[in-house]
Every structure is written in C-alpha cells, then in structure tokens.
Amino acid sequence: MSYFCRFMKKLHAKEIKKDKNGKAKQFQLFSIRRPYMRAFHTSRFCFFLAFTSWFGIQPLIPTIMKELKLSKTDVANSGIASVAATIGLRIIVGPLCDRFGPRKIMSALLLTGSIPMALAGLIKNGTGLIVLRLFIGVLGGAFVPCQFWTSIMFNSKIVGTANALVGGWGNLGGGFTFLFMPAIFQLVKFAGADEFLAWKIAVIIPALICCIAGVTILFTSDDCPQGPWRKRILPERTNLDTAVIGEEESLQSEKSKNYDFEYRRQSNAWTVSTVFILCVQYGLCFGVEIATNTVLNLYLLYKFKIEGCNVTEVEVSNEVSKGVSNATQINTFSRNDFHCSVLNQNTASLIASLFGLMNLFARALGGSLSDALFKTLKLPGRLIAHQLCLAGEGVMLIIFSQMTSIPSAIATLTICSVFVQASEGTTFSLVPYVKKQRVGVIAGLVGAGGNTGAIIWNTIWVQLVDINPSMWFWILGVCVICGSTLTLFIRIENTTTWHLFKNKKKEKRELK
Structure with a gap:
C-alpha cells in the first residue's frame, strides 16, 4: 500500500511551468497532474x-x-x-x-x-x-x-x-x-x-x-x-482563429503585423490552391485509413479462399440439407460467402488490427522524418518527406492488392500502414506554414478532407465489392501515387520543392 502511495505521489509530483495565459510550457508524459x-x-x-x-x-x-x-x-x-x-x-x-x-x-x-x-x-x-x-x-x-x-x-x-x-x-x-x-x-x-x-x-x-x-x-x-470553462483566459485572436484542431496555436493579432515582407506577398490564390491540395492529400492518407478500417477484415475473408471451393454450391447444399427449398432464400444465403474463406471472423480481425495498431509510432515517425529533412533542407525538406511518404503508401497499396498468400499480405499490410500513418504526420507538419494567422481554420479544413476522402473510397468499394475487391486497393494505390505528385505544386512561405534545385544551382555558380 505504501509503495502504491509513493507511486501516485510521483505521478502528481512536479509542478509544470506556465506561460502568461496559464498554458503549460512543459510536457510530462508520465504525470497525471491536474x-x-x-x-x-x-x-x-x-x-x-x-x-x-x-x-x-x-x-x-x-x-x-x-x-x-x-x-x-x-x-x-x-x-x-x-x-x-x-x-x-x-x-x-x-x-x-x-x-x-x-x-x-x-x-x-x-x-x-x-x-x-x-x-x-x-x-x-x-x-x-x-x-x-x-x-x-x-x-x-x-x-x-x-x-x-x-x-x-x-x-x-x-x-x-x-x-x-x-x-x-x-x-x-x-x-x-x-x-x-x-x-x-x-x-x-x-x-x-x-x-x-x-x-x-x-x-x-x-x-x-x-x-x-x-x-x-x-x-x-x-x-x-484555470479549471471551469467560464474562468478561462481569452487571449487576443483574429476573428477566424479558434483553438479547435490546430497543430500550433494561432498567432495573436499584434504579432501578425510583424510578418516578413515575403510572407505578406504570398498570394491568396497560392494559399487556396495549397489548402485544396492538402485536403486532397489528407483524404489520400487519413481517408484511406478510415475507409480501410471499415472494410479490411471483410476483404481478407473475401480474398483468401480454400482452393477449389465453390461458394454457391456450399451454401445451397447446406441450406437444402436443412430443408430450405425457396429459391429466393437460397439466393440470399449464397450472398454470405465466408464458408470458403481460409480465415474466420477472429483471425481476419486479428490481421486487420495490425493496420490500426501502427498508429502507436508511425504517425510520429512521419513528423520526425519531416523535422529531420527540415533541419538540412528547410521547407523543401518537409515537402520532399511528404511526397516520399505518400508515394510509398501508393506503391504498398498496389503491392498489397496483388498478394495471394496470407503471410505476404500481412507483411505488405504492415508496411503500407506505416506509410499511411507517416503521411498523416507529414501532412500536419506542413499545415502551420500555409498561413500562420489561420492555422486552426486550415487544419480543420484539411482534417475534413480526410473524412470526405473516406466516403469517396467507401463509395468506390460498394461498386467493386461484388466484382473484384482487390481492384479497390489497386485503385487507391494509383490515386495516392498520382496525388503525391501534387506536392510539387504546394507553395508555402513562397517556397516550393523546386527551390531546392534552384538553391543548388545558385551554390554551384557561387563556387565557380
């Protein structure tokens, strides 16, 4: 009992440093202090x-x-x-x-x-x-x-x-x-x-x-x-800023006046196009994750069948043996084609769980890759990390769609999941740079793009589930690869991926 008390005391022990608005400036993962x-x-x-x-x-x-x-x-x-x-x-x-x-x-x-x-x-x-x-x-x-x-x-x-x-x-x-x-x-x-x-x-x-x-x-x-919501401190904000979904806080209005000249000249057209591209690309990663969560266990049951097994024959013979003679009933029963699956409900769910469990580290991995390339290549580095993760996701989706054995499917599914979650991390590593006065609003729009993408992918699944479920993953892969090229048209803080090559040419000229 005394050991438990000491343990709980440690969890509440350290005081956390605060800023002028009362927000924490430290992050203590193993604390549960209020x-x-x-x-x-x-x-x-x-x-x-x-x-x-x-x-x-x-x-x-x-x-x-x-x-x-x-x-x-x-x-x-x-x-x-x-x-x-x-x-x-x-x-x-x-x-x-x-x-x-x-x-x-x-x-x-x-x-x-x-x-x-x-x-x-x-x-x-x-x-x-x-x-x-x-x-x-x-x-x-x-x-x-x-x-x-x-x-x-x-x-x-x-x-x-x-x-x-x-x-x-x-x-x-x-x-x-x-x-x-x-x-x-x-x-x-x-x-x-x-x-x-x-x-x-x-x-x-x-x-x-x-x-x-x-x-x-x-x-x-x-x-x-400050405790209850009514006692909160309200910092000065621009009208459209909220604290809802931002990866970083919106800057206060007085700070927005100090933006450098380059950023102020960024056109609204570039901002709108960049937000649109990020919405599309988040639908290609988070949207894919949500859609896959809703179909993956069923896909595994549909895909991996016992060789030589005929679904309709098994269903009809089973129902006839039970005394079912109505043709409509037999047709309805034949829709359930899990009898010929190598997997059952439990094993299919076990394999499907791997896709979501990669969230334990993969999303943070994408952010870390983006940070690492940013240190050496600045903003073009973040764009390159984003494009690489999306391209890797697309390739792995196509490979997964072609897998015909369960071990190979598990291996490719796991790698694919890492790329999917990493792409989500690299997406939100770009969001704070699009327009710093509107980080919360832009993050909300990009997040909504993920859910919209999931609906589109689920709608395509409806059309393919009775024809060729594997084609769904192949189509996803092709769309993601094509969508990854849109990164070349993202412009943040007047910087694109192409600036990396321009800077290298400039360095070569200076050396000469």
Missing part, C-alpha cells in the same frame, strides 16, 4: 474509447451478415454511413467546444454514441444497420474536442507534440477494436451463448465503458488551465 497532464491523458483515452466503439461493429460483421442475411452492398453502405456522420459533426462540434468547453462536449459525444451502440442488437435488416452505424458515427466527432482540449492546455512550443500524440494514440482504437471485440464475442460464447446472442451482448461492453467514461470525466478533469 490540469494539464490530466487533460492530456483524459482526451487521448476518451478519443481511444470513441474510436474503439466507432468501429466496434466492424469485427462482428460476418456474424451479423449471417444472422440478418445481409448482402455485401448492405454492409458497404453501412460503412459509408458511419463515416458520413463525422463530416457534419466537425462543423457543429467546433463552435460547441468554443461555447461550452471540451470536457462537456467530449462527455456528450461519448454518452450519445453509447446509446445506439448498446441498442445494436435490435436491428433486423440492412437498413437498420445503415441507420445504426450513422448514429454510432457520432463518436467519430470526438477528434475535435480531443484536439481542442490539448490546444487549450499547452502553449505553441509543445502543442504540436501534444496534438500529434493524442491524435495518434486515439487512432489506436481503430486497431484495438479488432482485438477487443472478437475477444469479448468469444468470451460470451464460452459462457454459453450462441453466436447470434453473443454479438448482441458484446456490443454492450464498449457502450457501457463509453457511458462510464462520459460521466467520470465531468468530475475528474478540467476544461482549461
């Missing part, structure tokens, strides 16, 4: 829970398809619905955080999202699944208060690190859920329930955890350095 590090750990944990529940239905889809006799298209459309809800929420939740503070909004999202998750067992058909996942998509909006919270607590020197960590570690929930939900499912089955009852009970567990967390954070954490 208000700063408590808010950090609370925001990342809540975002992790939200992501886990948001995709909590996906690992159990094979069983749900079997019980409700759903088609591949029904499931694919439900994936689109789960992502679509987050786009509207991004627009709504930001201003709500400004009005009520991140703690209450995070709590509201967790409590609201837990309700449809707990009621998932009541659905009876494909339409019910689509509507259900649309409402569960509320949990995807937790990204906004998560980033808002850390932006309020930490000053500009360390807020980028704080935001990257809570974002990456929160996204881990997308991989963890493919381990957690099948484990709960098997545990309930082991207790005596059949598979159709087991999944209905399993989905209640993450809903219950979200509900408990949503209530608990109201009493165990703080909105801002």
